[in-house]
Amino acid sequence: MRLRASGKGLVGVDITSATVKVIELKRAGSHYQVESYAVRPLREGAVIERRIRDMSAVVDALKRAVDHARPGSRNAAVAVPASAAITKTLTLPASLDDDEIEARIQLESDKHIPFPFSEVAFDFQRLGLNSRYGDQQDVLLVACRQQDVNQLTEAVLQAGLTPAAVDVETFAMERAFQELRHQLPADEGEQECVALVDIGATMNAFHVLREGRVTYSRDTVFGGRQLTDEIRNRYGLSLEEAGLAKKRGGLPDDYQRSVLDPFLDTLVQQVGRSLQLYYTAGRKQEVRRMILTGGTSVLPGLAERLAEESGMEVVIANPFRRMKVNPRIDVPTLAGDAPAMLTACGLAMRVGK
Numbered sequence: 001m002r003l004r005a006s007g008k009g010l011v012g013v014d015i016t017s018a019t020v021k022v023i024e025l026k027r028a029g030s031h032y033q034v035e036s037y038a039v040r041p042l043r044e045g046a047v048i049e050r051r052i053r054d055m056s057a058v059v060d061a062l063k064r065a066v067d068h069a070r071p072g073s074r075n076a077a078v079a080v081p082a083s084a085a086i087t088k089t090l091t092l093p094a095s096l097d098d099d100e101i102e103a104r105i106q107l108e109s110d111k112h113i114p115f116p117f118s119e120v121a122f123d124f125q126r127l128g129l130n131s132r133y134g135d136q137q138d139v140l141l142v143a144c145r146q147q148d149v150n151q152l153t154e155a156v157l158q159a160g161l162t163p164a165a166v167d168v169e170t171f172a173m174e175r176a177f178q179e180l181r182h183q184l185p186a187d188e189g190e191q192e193c194v195a196l197v198d199i200g201a202t203m204n205a206f207h208v209l210r211e212g213r214v215t216y217s218r219d220t221v222f223g224g225r226q227l228t229d230e231i232r233n234r235y236g237l238s239l240e241e242a243g244l245a246k247k248r249g250g251l252p253d254d255y256q257r258s259v260l261d262p263f264l265d266t267l268v269q270q271v272g273r274s275l276q277l278y279y280t281a282g283r284k285q286e287v288r289r290m291i292l293t294g295g296t297s298v299l300p301g302l303a304e305r306l307a308e309e310s311g312m313e314v315v316i317a318n319p320f321r322r323m324k325v326n327p328r329i330d331v332p333t334l335a336g337d338a339p340a341m342l343t344a345c346g347l348a349m350r351v352g353k
Helices: 055-069 098-107 146-158 169-183 224-235 239-248 255-280 302-310 331-340 342-348
Strands: 009-015 019-028 031-041 075-080 086-093 120-129 136-145 162-168 193-199 204-210 213-220 287-293 313-316
Touching: 009 055, 009 146, 009 342, 019 055, 019 331, 019 342, 031 055, 031 331, 055 146, 075 146, 075 169, 075 342, 086 098, 098 120, 120 146, 136 146, 146 162, 162 169, 162 342, 169 193, 169 204, 169 213, 169 342, 193 255, 204 255, 213 255, 224 239, 224 255, 255 302, 287 302, 287 331, 302 313
Parallel strands: 009 075, 075 162, 193 287, 287 313
Antiparallel strands: 009 019, 019 031, 086 136, 120 136, 193 204, 204 213
């Protein structure tokens, strides 16, 4: 997966089941600046469970996003889903250099990777000396199937961008969380556990982060598209009309009671179940705060219901709150899209790395 430097600016590209998102970040002193961004819808079925099924539809949406954003950089970072990646911390002799580590991983690939090495894309990072054995070093290994990397880089290339980095969604999310931390009270310690709930179109992912690292994850197949489908079926709308009505309102008077409230009830129950399973799994660190991300996280009443049910403070993510913004970008529109931009933002934050 060998990654190379991305130049002055970097475009994060996030391809989900409902949309394609692109955002370009540049360094501005110790902070970041949003240079350009765009979100464009995807045809239903073009991406299923984070994997591209219709390349032409994805490329078309990505081209439209790039044309709208007009990024100054053509270097792009993409991410494979966490479910497609294998991450392991290996303990190897401290005397090994990078070439020797790479050779060792290839030689012992059958111990760490459950598919043929000829089909593998991998990378590694030294983490420093092992805490228990001074003559050993810890090495983070990340591997996935080459076809997953090829599919993403092909989409980026066809859209006129240059693949500069292939990441893992979890790592991108952890990187973006460094910005979200500033939405939490300043007096909270680094040890605090925070729940990050990513509510997308077809899935919701429940993560617990401690010291900025994911320690627990659970995915549930339930997301905003179920609400869109219910609106479509109940009121005889097209998929596009139902999606617009969900965002802009104007639905019949019974919408809140008969459609939205039952959906929110189910979603709150699922988040509560994920939190319960976190503790059932033997996790002793108490989760005290919750951050909502994803396009569905902005539904009216959701944050309040989750706060009431969990007893936690619940905030909606905005990774751009501290960032400077290029004057040509409409700030209110960016703020409205911010909760769904976490992965793309985390990818673009690789700029300068």
